[in-house]
Amino acid sequence: MKWIFIACFLVSNVLYSQKIYWREDVKLNWSNFKSKVNNQRGANVVAYTNCGWTYSYVKSSNPKAPIKIEIQTLFNEDKSWKDVKRINDYVLLHEQKHFDAxxxxxxxxRKEIAEKIKTSSDFDKYFKVIYNRNLKEYQDFQRTYDRETRNGMLEEKQSEYNRIIAEELENYKSYKSS
Incomplete structure (x- = not known):
């Protein structure tokens, strides 16, 4: 049986950068933001969170064999930036919500994969489409979150998004990473 292991890094081309994997009991702190470069091109940017997912899978050459797919959420310390003169706890909460999202x-x-991909053949047919659609929705959400909260500066909107993100984490709690 031929086993294939592939890891795809959504947001990082650097294999050896420092990463934090999402866990409920671990919150970001300002020391996690290690980039020296503001790559967001804006004087009004106080901080930037570089986060996303990795995925790996183990699959057989037998198209009917079960497949194992693992998705992990990560924060890239070396690509996350802060303006040390303007950071505060409120901004950190906004950045944490990017990671939580x-x-x-x-x-x-994970939910859609669990429902639709059971075998190596299913993976070949459906994974790319499912992944790419979810990625687009995720990227759209992150852009909308920043736009509607004005990067966290609109407190009422930020509170609304804090609630939305917390509710979604709860709604999908059975799909936490093991």
């Missing part, structure tokens, strides 16, 4: 979409992806 990545976990929400990882759970949605």
């Amino acid at each position: 990545a976990e929400v979409y990882a759970r949605k992806l």
Whole structure:
């Protein structure tokens, strides 16, 4: 039996950068933001969170064999930036919610994969489409989140998104990473 292991890094081309994997009991802190470069091109940017997912799978050459797919949410320390003169706890909460939103979409992806991909053949037919659709929805959500909260500066909108993200984490809690 031929086993294939592939890891795809959604947001990082650097294999050896420092990463934090999402866990409920671990929250970001400012020391996690290690990039020296503001790659967001804006004087009004206080911080930038670089996060997303990794996935790996083990599959057989037998198209009817079961497949194992693992999705993990990660934060890239070396690509996440902060303006040390303007950071505060409120901004950190906004950045944490970016990371939490990545976990929400990882759970949605895990759910759809669990429902639709059982075999190596299913993986070949459906994975790319499911993954790419979920990725687009995730990216759209992140852009909308920043736009509607004005990068966290609109407190009422930020509170609304804090609630939405918390509810979604709860709604998909059975799809937490094991």
